[in-house]
Amino acid sequence: MSGTVLVTSRSFGSGGLDLERRISDAGFHVVRAGAAHELDELGPVLGDAVGWIAGTGPVTERHLSLAPHLRVVARYGVGYDKVDVDAAARRGIVVTNTPGANTSAVAEHTVALLLAALRGIPAADRRVRRGDWSAWYTREVSALTVGVVGLGRIGRSVIDRLAGFGPRVLGADPWVPADDPLFDRLERSDADAFATECDVVTLHAPGGQTVVDERWLAASDRPVLLVNTARADLIDEAAVAAALRRGRVLAYAADTLATENHGEGASPLLADDLADRVIVTPHLAAQTREGVDGMGGMATENLLAVLSGEPPVNPVPVP
Template identity: 80%
Template sequence: MTSAARRRVLVTSRSFGGGGTDFAAELDAAGYEVVRSSPAHDLAELEALLPGVDGWIAGTGPVTAAHLELAPALRVVARYGVGIDKVDVAAAAARGVVVTNTPGANSSAVAEHTVALLLAALRGVPAADRRVRAGDWSGWQARELSALTVGVLGLGRIGRLVIERLGGFRPRVLGADPWVPTDDPIFDEIERASADDLARSCDVVTLHAPGGQTVVDDAWLGASDRPVLLVNTARADLIDEDAVAAALRSGRVWAYAADTLATENHGEGASPLLAPDLADRVIVTPHLAAQTREGVDGMGRMATADLRAVLEGREPRHPVAP
């Protein structure tokens, strides 16, 4: 093991230190050498960097067994964010590498962004703005959130914060999460439901499940008895994009708002949801729901603290079990 003064930390998170605190400078002052690389985690690019790395503050790119094989000195992968679906935690554990994440650091930011997307889609704000800029002041009737039924799929930190923020609008709220017990206090505030119940009973459904399984597909959409507004600030694989695009054209979905797509960073046309004829009813933001100054600082603080804890012989606060 190298000495503390020479320990090297690889940072592949785009926004690390981009809030109000320079965490790279803090690491440097503590005797660490910080090197940066792109968030894509391209093996060819990292091949020269990983062999000398002791700690890795990793963004949204994959951390695979192949990456770990290139880093014999690596002791900790501090995931900058909460999702660990792209990290091979089992392979890391087999090599004695600790994986941590930053649960809750950006939950408020994502919840606020969810409500912003919901309201923008509900009132057709982007389409209305484009019309006015083109000299067209014709309008349309929208819906009031207080008159609608909102379904929340996933009752973790973010789902609960969304429910809290919707409270002032006073919609009827249904919540679906098979892992939450029936006596959870959240069901004193909302109605318990299944994912299929949300399809049958809701005007708006917002997705906050961890991913790994498609929920919104042809069968789910076909179960609905009304057009639905879908919001997805969680994982792209929760929806079948082709099915949702077809449902937008048929009227089964009346708007879709998301912070993620199945194929990000590939330009217009890569996703069926970016088709020009759907532009007035689809809103997509570039994976920025968590990108507030407060959220970025929270993730940076937690990731840095856990990385240093492992490298300095202490227990991290947020380890991820294999």
């Protein structure tokens, strides 16, 4: 086997596994490029690539049209909403992902963001550094109602971790049947109802939809804390920023923004006047040693399987 394998994930191989060596030992030349997937940068590499370990950037028909030898796009992570799976299928390109590899990492980060936002920890730290030791009261998780949008692996893992705090938990996912055993330990609801029932809403649904928008926020009857470790487009950022200023949103904690990797204007959520109530991390929820090794190992196995003519363990279904 021979050819070029393009790697555009920032953290691929940064854990305990020497994944580039595994690919090189299989006879391939590894080339790394930026996570934003800019066509000007990737074009020359895609012309020779037979495999692509893709990060969070888009994989469009234009990208694929520049890659006549490409046989596999191995997504480093579970989400593949930014990959044009139809276009790949038309070209005979297999798309894979890494389900479950980062579940624990993302679930832990979700709970960390929830607690940090609820208790105002980053804002408190900044105040102390200015010599301000004034305090304010917050809430306890056990006294709250938490709504979980998306009941896949990560959503369920978040629910498991919240159980120790003892809140009332509601779950919303139209793809999960009502007789799923999960609903023996939480209440089934829908995302619209969360506006009037929940103190905290945490988002774990696929991208391509907006859950929290002006309509949802207008229906909300209490200050709500929003957590998003899934996809930026699940919320209307401008609407949430405005709701933060009105006091309709208590705090927003996220691991992604709509401007991520694009170099565009700053998100309205990064305005200085919102700094005490907005927490954003740079898409690092999955970046634990265990999560990085899990995603990287699975992506590598999927890629090498396809390039050796074998079926991958984790193919993405063609719509």
